Amino acid sequence: MPSVSNSTYLSVVEARNKVLSDYIIKCLNSYGLCVFDNFLGESKGTDILNEVQKLYNTGKLTSGQLVNTLSSKDEVRGDVITWVDGSEKGCSNIHSLISSIDAILLNCQNCLGHYKIKGRSKAMVAVYPANSTGFLRHVDNPSGDGRCVTCIYYLNKNWNSKTDGGLLRIFPEGNSRVANVEPKFDRILFFWSDRRNPHEVLPSFRERYAVTVWYFDSEERKRAVKRFKSSKSRDPKSEMVPLTMPMQ
Numbered sequence: 001m002p003s004v005s006n007s008t009y010l011s012v013v014e015a016r017n018k019v020l021s022d023y024i025i026k027c028l029n030s031y032g033l034c035v036f037d038n039f040l041g042e043s044k045g046t047d048i049l050n051e052v053q054k055l056y057n058t059g060k061l062t063s064g065q066l067v068n069t070l071s072s073k074d075e076v077r078g079d080v081i082t083w084v085d086g087s088e089k090g091c092s093n094i095h096s097l098i099s100s101i102d103a104i105l106l107n108c109q110n111c112l113g114h115y116k117i118k119g120r121s122k123a124m125v126a127v128y129p130a131n132s133t134g135f136l137r138h139v140d141n142p143s144g145d146g147r148c149v150t151c152i153y154y155l156n157k158n159w160n161s162k163t164d165g166g167l168l169r170i171f172p173e174g175n176s177r178v179a180n181v182e183p184k185f186d187r188i189l190f191f192w193s194d195r196r197n198p199h200e201v202l203p204s205f206r207e208r209y210a211v212t213v214w215y216f217d218s219e220e221r222k223r224a225v226k227r228f229k230s231s232k233s234r235d236p237k238s239e240m241v242p243l244t245m246p247m248q
């Protein structure tokens with residue numbers, strides 16, 4: 001592989017980010033969701049997978065909290081999660097994943113719907129253990145908590161939903177068609193977080209890894225924080241998604 005100068009390499013990365021941002025803008029504005037494969041390539045994807053597996057195998061993940069549901073956790077969601085901002089020990093590759101996604105979203109900043117995206121949640125690392133229940137149908141942000149785009153990066157090599165299950169099914173509002181998204185290795189998915197995209201995860205028969213980041217619309221987030229302060233109630237959703245982080 002001929003060696004390229006640093007500046008050439010950077011401009012190649014910037015050009016690639018521009019192409020990807022244009023694709024995301026077109027897809028999200030037209031369909032409300034967007035799937036892109038081979039986001040970071042085999043070696044970077046594998047580095048991230050190794051970090052996630054290490055977190056999982058060293059017991060750093062706990063069963064996901066539940067918001068506003070009465071049923072017990074294992075009926076609604078089977079995943080175990082942890083929140084990382086990437087500065088934690090042994091998460092440098094997760095950090096570079098977050099920075100790569102931030103770079104793309106910064107390019108799209110004022111072109112996604114009417115949103116002004118200026119912040120995001122920490123990254124939620126989720127593992128569905130083998131033979132776990134999936135995640136019941138839900139909307140990520142049904143109540144205007146500020147989250148406008150859900151971004152999920154999948155890490156599952158040679159995944160075959162026929163035998164492994166774990167399909168993410170999205171039911172775009174007002175549309176009879178369902179989007180069945182395989183949680184494939186090095187696949188990145190974006191979709192509007194609000195009621196336009198109810199979704200569920202089918203039970204998986206193999207460990208299923210994903211990293212999710214939610215991006216905030218600055219106006220909606222400001223209103224939500226004001227409401228939260230005035231209501232004084234412990235709104236679990238804002239506990240669920242940590243305070244916005246300035247984009248890297």
Ligand SMILES: Cc1cc(NC(=O)CCC(=O)O)nc(C)c1Br
Pocket residue numbers: 064067124126135138139140141152168183199201210240
């Ligand atoms: C914590 C939390 C996780 C998820 N995850 C999914 O919907 C699964 C997507 C996938 O893994 O394909 N959704 C919400 C509304 C909350 Br809250």
Ligand SMILES: [Fe+3]
Pocket residue numbers: 138139140199
């Ligand atoms: Fe969700």
